[in-house]
Amino acid sequence: MAYSITNQCVGCDLCRPQCPTGAIKIDNGQYWIDSTLCNNCEGFYPEPQCLLTCENDTPVPYQAKKGRYKADVRPITSPEIFSNGVNSPFASAIAIWELCNVLTQRRSLPWQQETDNNLYYKRSVKQGRNKIAFRVTDEASLNAEAVLDGLDIRSACMHLIYAAYATNLEKPWEEEIIINDRQIEEYLGLDKRKDLSKIAKLALIKELAQQPCQIQVSLEWAQQGRVPGFSVEWSHLWHMQEIQHHFQEDDMGCRHLVGLTFRVKAGKWSQHFLNQQGYKEGNSFYQYGSLPKSLLAAVMRLWQQHEGAVRMMLWLLFKTKMGLEQRITVPTLMRVAYGADKIAQISGDRESRKRLVRAFENDLEALSHYGLIPIFDPLTYPTEIQPLWARLQDIPDDAESALEFWVNDGSKDRRLTDASPRGKWSRLMNARILYFELPEGWEHQAEKEKKKQRKVSKPHTVTSIADRMSLSSEQIHIARKDLGLSQRKLAEMTGKSQSWIRDIERGRFKVKSEDLALLQRALGQA
Structure with a gap:
């Protein structure tokens, strides 16, 4: 039971030095008890010391305030941040x-x-x-x-x-x-x-x-x-x-x-x-x-179950400021999320490595749900060692397309839901993430940096027709984002599947010339 002090207190200061938790405080010459610190002197004394020392019996059992809080006069604060509600x-x-x-x-x-x-x-x-x-x-x-x-x-x-x-x-x-x-x-x-x-x-x-x-x-x-x-x-x-x-x-x-x-x-x-x-x-x-304003709420929501995800999220806030094209190795992200000492300690313990990989993949999934979607390097981070949640994203939304997808997957030597291959840890230590797709509120600074780069004058060079027609996976991704198109919408405009658009943006295969023309028309770059 916590206590509080009434306005009958004469300020004799006999009680404050006796409080073992430092709950009794003075504000503008008036005494009050911080109910979050007061624990009835349990673990220190058999009885509350404020009751024993006070000659006017002003400490009384704390009761939570009832009713609404009255409007009070407070100092004028600094101008609000997040004036646009986003960042x-x-x-x-x-x-x-x-x-x-x-x-x-x-x-x-x-x-x-x-x-x-x-x-x-x-x-x-x-x-x-x-x-x-x-x-x-x-x-x-x-x-x-x-x-x-x-x-x-x-x-x-x-x-x-x-x-x-x-x-x-x-x-x-x-x-x-x-x-x-x-x-x-x-x-x-x-x-x-x-x-x-x-x-x-x-x-x-x-x-x-x-x-x-x-x-x-x-x-x-x-x-x-x-x-x-x-x-x-x-x-x-x-x-x-x-x-x-x-x-x-x-x-x-x-x-x-x-x-x-x-x-x-x-x-x-x-x-x-x-x-x-x-x-x-x-x-x-x-x-x-x-x-981004959403980052603060995400940290407050995830900090208990996904501390590693919160660490990566806050680290990426500064890392992405350097530009979208940031190659990040998996060991770097793991050191950020769990500490270099922990990575070194478990390097020789197979079971500990498995637990850490599961935690890492769960934290990446938490980032993905928030909107920080990792784009895996197809060369160093291929599908077979990617998290299961990332592989399941390739499943089409349409029922017929999904059925065809699973039929095709079942006929392959290695299926989507197969266990991870041996040596996954060693491969992850050499794996990279190309970049992270950014949620709303994050892209402002990255786009600003891109505009600065575009303004830099470059020497005039003669380009071939093939060079002018080519579109990299990143250019397709940026052009789609600039137009406000989802992957599903772009797929409908080009007559392709959503998973095909996703694979193109991830750089899993090169676009054929006839498909490139479709993409250029849909993206307004023909």
Whole structure:
């Protein structure tokens, strides 16, 4: 049973030092008990210490607030992100990417211990020319190991929300981001969670909002073009300036927490990587990408059952910023999803490898359901070692076509549902994914990069008729997406099956000249 404090409290401060869980807090000179921390002193004392020490009997058993929450006056917040309801610009510099990896991979990264017992993780960038390092905490009152173990993968969502808000500021290292619990609830999809009470949502939001602010960064950057070299000593990426609690009193005079407002400021890194004026003058960077709103809700939905998928999803958010044509090896994705140490540990254990492959294929399927569809390299990642869910996608929707498909499949030496061949692990270690099809909200930045590439002037060359008529699988995929056509619709327009269009886009075989003419007419490129 938790307790709360009525308005009869005189502020003698006898109870607060006795609370073993730190649940008794002071806000604007008034005492209140955080019901999510109060546990009736179980495991510490036989009786609640606040009851024993209080001379006015102000602690009373906690009762959840009844009725609706009254409208209250709160500080004006920063302008909303996701103004179009789909995506928002966000700071995507290397410091932001790496902190996202720290929050998601946690113990999977190679942490080292300093002499003062702080933990740090470092890596080189640009073939060793630049260095970036992260430290869990510099506060002696906090245990670095405990902080690292307590990191919640969902805190990466708050980190990205801060990064999106920072792009709205002209000087984010000087200006504050003001955001409240109502906005965060909507961004993370918590407003639809009917299984969580208001106090539980507030406790979760407060925890997730603070975790990105517990990490420090150190940067050593060499000169790059006109931008001079610079260094940033240990500094927080995000400074939590203030957490403002909003209360309402019930008929008994007990204060109930009904809202939170956070004031956050970007660290020194933003002066070098998110500096609009410096970028115009050529002495700083201004690096940003596109943050899909659906990504945040997906992370909040998948984090328990598909943590590996969440890690890959957040990693791909930054990887796809570099362009659609990114060849990604399976070992790279596995290291992102499960950590390099785990991959090394199971390399000699056949059963562990099988379990990891099943987990990897399930996580890829979770990504596919979200809309991040892997396009497998037909040479290194052929059909026989692809996940079963990927092979089943080739089944036509039409009943007659599906029957013909299964009849043909049954007559082959190797059928679709056959078990994976021997040596699958070794083949996967050499397999690649050509790219990922991107869901709505992700394509904005990738298309922007393509338009930039198209604007680059190229020397005039004489091309043959065959060259002009050829269409690569990627060109077909992009042209179809640009026209807003589904694979099924394009199949109807060309008189082909949906699986034929899918195989063409995956590069499984080359288009014949007569079929190429059909595709060009359907795609408006004749």
